[in-house]
Amino acid sequence: METLIDQRDAVNQWLARYGVRFGVYKGGVFHEQLFPFDPVPRVIPAAEWRFLEKGLTQRARALNEFLLDIYSAKRIVRDGVIAEEFIYAAKGYLPQCENIIPTGKVYNHISGIDLVQANDGAWVVLEDNLRIPSGASYPIIARTVTRKVSPATFEHHEIADNRNYPALLQLMLDHFNVGNGLTVIFTPGRYNSAFFEHSFLAEKTGATLAFAGDLVVEDDTVFYKGLFNERQRVGAIYRRVADEFLDPLAFDRHSLLGVPNLMRAYAKGNVAVINAPGNGIADDKGIGYFVPKMIEYYLAEKPLLPNAPTYLPFYPDDRKYVLANLAKLVVKDVAEAGGYGVLFGRDLDATQLDDLARLIAAEPRRWIAQEVIEFRDLEVLTSDGDGRGKRKADLRAFVLYGDEVKVWKSGLTRYAFHPHSYVVNSSQGGGFKDTWVEKEE
């Protein structure tokens, strides 16, 4: 481990050379930033991982059942488990996806579930991210580079190799591929914050990296247009383009990033779209609250992983509590993601708290409130003091739903930029760590 720490500059130089970066928009201008890497890994013991694996698998299965139900019979609404407001008034619910059953009945092929570990060691889920979760490439590259720079570290530690992610991904994509066609990774292009990852995963899985103009739909079938305009049938699209831009004839008509009539080909079962369009309903922060209930409802199991303690001001009892305790809660706008629309009550003055209370009272469904979780600090290397510091960190675990559900034995550990900050999203500064899962004895 010490060698690894001593070699941190070498590691960062390698990462810069690999081009490990993500894009951010600041004041409407696109910048590409290096994603700072901290060499001290997060280590998860084998037994703890076994539990996480079970809990994450359970969650992914229940969420898939939910999506299947919501875009068809809506039993969970009819049975009164979830109020209909949380479906029909949610931005992520897309009526255009009603009654389209994806191949293999899977919606959330790739979930990027965000968790934190509380001070008492309990893992708590923050978000499920079933749309286009990014970040799997960073730990793979970090592992590749650290193994190169400090091979001895990996002789002394029994750690599950995480460089198998592209192989797991490829296996899953092949499983859903329709008609033995081409598999493509469909990117919005180089101005997307995760473009680096799209090209990396395409290279590693042998998939073709496709841009908007490369894909055409004819006879409700998707084709990849080659260099000389030749057509190749596409069987699976791992798309990294958001739902609203996916097909200008079904969703946002001004989208230049989409594939016109892709939804027709998808509705007819002629192509697998990964993840399925419409998954945004499960990512709605208001719906996250109901995941433990979904586990009981669809799987008849006890939920293994709890949610962060959440209140929905939509319900009068919760609203009363939230308005009375605003100063100690964290309040989130349900339709926002990426660390935007998050307000910590303790950071607000009396006027701001009053304003927020008014907003909540006026539009209760738009907000959720959560207790601030005192989550565990992880050690990071700093450039000041004794060179060691503590930061809040989360873990994004990747769950692949193919022939069976598999949890990748690693994940993206992100830490906050500032010592006392709780916001770890890469779009808000901060860096990442490798996640080591210890091998079974």
Added chain:
Amino acid sequence: MKYATYNYSIRVDFLRPVHSHFFLLRCTPSHNAAQHVVREKCRVDGARLTRGKDSFGNLVHSGAWVTAHDSFEVQTSGEVQLMNEYRLPDAAPNRLYLYPSAYTQPDKKMTQLLKTAAIEKADAPTVVVEKLCALVRREMDYAANSTTNATTAAAALAEGRGVCQDFAHLLIAWARLAGVPARYAVGFIEGEGNTHAWVEFYDANGWRGVDPTHNRFIDTGYIKLAHGRDYEDCSIERGVFAGAAEQKLTVNLSVGMRDYFLGWGNGN
């Protein structure tokens, strides 16, 4: 019962050739309890079409025309038997039709005006819709070309005028606020040079039609092409292409109706 025929064409002339043209059409009626489609045809010279249903159950044709072309024409025609009653049985309404959509988002003026409609708790959906139709008529003047396809119900109300699309959106917005499930419908009626928009609302086990532009409940004479939350879900022709955007649109519609008798046996 009426026997209706329609001939409808949409022609787009481009100033300069375009290519990579992809489109989605909702210009063919499908069977329902109020209309029986005897025959229908839809074609676009130069392009191959495929058929399917969208998630609202509307018949759609999708197509691609990849090579360069400087005009594009959709030609559709058919014969439809229209029942005497516009009533579409549905055991329970899709509750989606109680929620605001992009075009029917209510604003302050709408909620205030709704209070002046004198709707009573005990009012049946038909009574509520009748009162709301009167409100639409009170607040809106019909003025051709006064609004665009992008005009929302709130924007049309602010102007106080609009076309059938705006009348329909406004009635839908108010009906949903008043707790009556309502959806947008588009199709053909006799005596108009283009498609027409009206409203379907839910009333005890089924959907009924109401035409706020003509201020009447619908019995017969309306050929439906599509329904959905609002205009956005019911685009007759939606397309994207590569090339200069300057274009001229020409629409032709002729609808013929005659009364239709059943019951005369063979040989008469």
